Amino acid sequence: MTQDNKIVFENVSKFYGEVLGVNHVNLVLPPGVTSLVGPNGSGKTTLMNLLTGLVRPTQGSVTVLGLTPNDPEEFFRRVGYCAQFDSFPKGVTGYEFIFQSLRVRGLHTPECHRLTREAIERVSLGDAAGRRVAGYSKGMRQRIRLAQSIAHHPTVLVLDEPLNGLDPMARAESIALFEALGKEGLHVVISSHVLHEVDKISDHVVFMSYGYVVAEGKIHGVRSEVKEHPMQILVRCSKPSVLASKLFSQDHVVEAKLNDDGKGLLVRTQDADQFYLLLNQIVLQEDLALEAVAPADDDVNSLYQYLIGSDGASV
């Protein structure tokens, strides 16, 4: 019952002939921004295509807000998908591209015009809307496809590499848009190679490798599950050497390294919760002036390195 506002993958596998797309995927995605992270060929796009019914699972089932693509009329009223295919119907202008896709939905002409204008405004393409898409730059094509996928006000928005080809300004605008949509209660599922930007807006993250889901959940939750890599915490305080000496006596503290400026230290611990409790005690006992405490590797990029093994920035 409670799955009716979630995206649910139940034991989903997809094979293209003998080639594995994804295997035994079990996921429940709540509203908010979810990022799919993984190297090329890890199954991100397959997972998105399965979610939107462009491909059918070889095994298992996918439901989105309790619906399946077998009921396309209701399903695609709620779902918008900006796929990675950089292709368009021949000869259309940006405006026609969105307008036609709304007409196909069976909407009345005035409503189609209104929604088209609104979507184009939302991606800041007003000046170029009357030009043919074939003459657009890569970033403009990306934005017009994004506009097309949000024009009908979906409750689930699936975006495959939506930041590809965007200039820094457009990228920042798009990220702000995704964040706003996530806060409005939409499901926003994003795959992106730009990990540090995805990191800023993701409520949930799904790590994929070779067709398998390696880890999933809230970033902090996933980080705490990665036991073999001690958590790194940056502490800015007075008397960091005192703090370091106190920490060394604890079993869960693997390393405490003083900063070069002498105003803080980097701690590696296998139990972050224990560390925070201990830190409170030491601060009170030793009368330390605490300036800042922040996890140093509690982000998508670090998790990518730990779980998948390569440098996320170079994906």
Add this chain to the structure above:
Amino acid sequence: MTTLTSARQFFREAPWQQWTAQLLAIMGIEVRKNFLTRRSIWIYLVALGPLVLIGGHDFLDTRWDAEQMRRDTEILAGIFQLYYLRLGMFFGCMGLFTWLFRGEVVEKSLHYYFLAPVRRELLVLAKFLAGTVSATIIFGVAVFLSFVLLYLPYGESGRAFVFSGPGLGHLAAYLGVTGLACLGYGAIFIAFSLVIRNPIIPGAFVLLWETFHPVFPSLLQKLSVMFYLKQLCPVAIAPEGMMALFTVVAAPVSAWIAVPGLILLSAAIMVFACTRIRHTEINYLAD
């Protein structure tokens, strides 16, 4: 009883208005695409080719008497049955209908339709109707112009043949057969395009089937589009020599059976196409 009740309920509750709006929207997009794409140029040339022949005949011939008109009527029947029905419309429909879905796959734009809240069966139907309308207009105009160009030089006697004689009936029959041919061939080729990537092999098979159907058993003959169309043509061609293969109707049926027969055959093929599209996946890389 239960099936009947659920069918009734379906027809009562189905969103007909929504479906009609979607059907018309898709048809509008597709018809425009069919007419304006550069790929259609060769179909225009195939359709309008005989006009050059008839125009040359008008220019060079000087006899415009009743005997010549009788011969020209037979020539038009020959052009229609042997060129338009067997070649022009066949290949024109093959090019047009197979491209309705294949074109979208090649241009990687089919997913936009698949991501719209449209039943895939409705998408097939809309594309099929758009193709039928486009092909019927192209070949209908060509046949109409052929007819006009053939009888125009006859002046008063030509007008009498058309308006007081059988001429107008012939024209109506030619145009009707043109529409039915586009419907029948269209259904075959749209279904093939959903099953096989390269339309040339199935196209060759259908061409052979349509050509040699007169030698098949009676039941198999009825699975041929030409079987129905031949007997709807207003002027028979003399079955002489090898031509008999193209003109003879071994077990003729009346127009009252031929027309619904062809529509039923097309509908059956379209049901298959609709079943097929439900399982179609977007995998452009494989294409």
